[in-house]
Amino acid sequence: MKTKSVKLKAMTIAVLSAILPFTAYAQDKVEASVGADLVSGYIWRGTDCGGVSIQPSMSVGYKGVSLAAWGSVGLDKEDAREIDLTLGYETGGFSVAVTDYWFSYHQADGGYTGNYFKYGSHNTAHIFEATLGYDFGPLALSWNTYFAGDDYTKENGDRAYSTYIGVSAPFKLGGLDWSAEVGFTPWEGAYADKFNITNLTLRADKEIQFNKTFALPVFAQLTFNPHTQGTYFAVGISF
Incomplete structure (x- = not known):
């Protein structure tokens, strides 16, 4: 997201340099996936990001190193278009990642803002985020900080380094997979605008079995944002 494209490339090289020595001797197969979700509402980290949306994804990984692409396109033309690219590494319960978020917003003239290849310091539609996480099994923690690009700016002009910390816990109840x-x-x-709880989410996942070979994963998600007083209930289908 900036003169920051240079910084991102440097960080990518640094991450790969640190990771590859530990994976060069592994003979594991490359794993790849592709899919899409259809959701009734795009709710992320306690924020309403759009209405009914199609969200495609694809990824490739090898021995803990992964590169993933994720997007969102709303059926309402007023919703932003989004493309996220994530380079990550995971070993045991530890994970580290760098994500490039890109957004394009609808304009009154029918076009969209947000030139994808514009990485100016103060006029980019990208946001870069660094993530550290650890999954303890019954509990998972993640620290996510915007470090470059179109981040929030304080009144004094300083970058806010906007940060979201998530604590999640999976559990099973009544034959469903849940997470809080x-x-x-x-x-x-x-x-x-200060320390605040911004997301309280309860999610339930289930596979609807149509026959012996075909099942359709579905989920329902109830979200409260104590800071904004927002309340959201969404459902999604994965393909």
Whole structure:
């Protein structure tokens, strides 16, 4: 997201340099996936990001190193278009990743803002985020910070380094797979104007079995944002 494209390339090289020595001798197969979700509402980290949306994804990984692409296109033309690219590494319960978020917004003249290849310091539609996480099994923690691009700017002009910290716990109940998440921001930024809990989410997943060979994963998600007083209930289908 900036003169920051240079910084992102440098970081990518650094991450790969640190990872590859540990994976060069592995003979594991390359794993790849492709899919899409159809959701009744795009709710992310306690924020309403759009209405009914199609969200495609694809990824390739080898021995803990992964490169993934994810997108969202709303049926309502007013919803932003989004493309996210993530380079990550995972070993055991530890994970580290760098994500490039790109957004394009609808304009009154029918076009869209957000030139994908514009990485100017103060006029880019990209946001870059660094993530550290650890999955303990019954509990997973993640720290996510915007470090470049179109981040929130404070009144004094300083970058906010907007940060979201998530704590999630999976469990099983009544034959369904559930997860509960609490998310908060530790300081002023894109999510809130100070320390605030911004996400309380309860999600349930289930596979609807149509026959012996075909099942359709579905989920329902109830979200509260104590900071904005927002309440959202969404359902999704995965293909």
